[in-house]
Amino acid sequence: RVSCRVESGCWMMYDRPNYMGNQYFFRKGEYADYMSMFGMNECIRSCRMIPMYRGSYRMRIYERENFMGQMYELTDDCDSIMDRYRMSHCQSCHIMDGHWLFYEQPHYRGRMWHFRG
Template identity: 80%
Template sequence: MQFQSSVYTYCVTLVTYIFFTIKYSLSLHLDCQAGDSGALDEGGDGSKEEEVTFYEERNFGGRSWECMGDYADFSSQLSRCGSFRVHNGCWMMYDQPNYMGNQYFMRRGEYPDYMSMWGWNNSIRSCRYIPMYRGNYRMRIYERENFGGQMHEMMDDCDSIMDRYRMNHCMSCHVMDGHWLMYEQPQYRGRMWYFPPGEYRNWRNFGNPNMRFMSMRRIMDSWYN
């Protein structure tokens, strides 16, 4: 009986040890998975998905400031912006506060002298992050303000609405799905504007009610690589 009791005690101890060992190992595994998931949410290289570093001077000189998302007025952070680095994502940059004025679409990269490159007289004053979108694209464009005149529904890029639809210009639009860029001239040339989903009865909110768009393209998820 004493031998059987010892064997029983040994077996219970062994089973208990194995149970807690497995439980501890599983806990470590789950913690590692959670840590990996957090890193992926911030970007595969450990950097954040939305980040731009702005510099006061050209060629990344002077004071710097890291921006993590939409920002309507840089004046509280930098007196001016002479250069910047886009670490991740796609962004729109504006030369006026509150997302007004000239705007330019930017992807990941370094921009040591963007004002000369774009021909701007003013430095960036506000910026907006463009969220990645995967899905179908759909937009209706109209010949006149308030959804008047000819209407055409688009689901892909168009380098000339004149060639495709015999429309002289687009004066209002309704973006149902996806994020789009629209250009003043055919072949994606001239000034550009960013259109997220929404109804746009005219261009007055952009500061130029007489704008006319002649080409438009989708902001694709592949642009975020």
């Protein structure tokens, strides 16, 4: 078992060097066996602190690549873009303000990606 303790702040961990590969979000707390908890096959190879952000949050999501197709603007959490916007795919986005975590599946499940404006 591999453990980790986050003493303060929020961190994005990566299973490849140079902030590449799958991303895993950690906040303050203890993770006694984070590899099985997150379903990781690899150890942490790089990490990045997510700075505190106190401003507004705003982004636009698009149903197709290159900012094409239907567009929706978000200013708060959304646990399912399919339920809220009847959108089956989000192929591109424009982060205007804040830091955002995208999840592969509804209700904050699956792989995640961190984006910032």
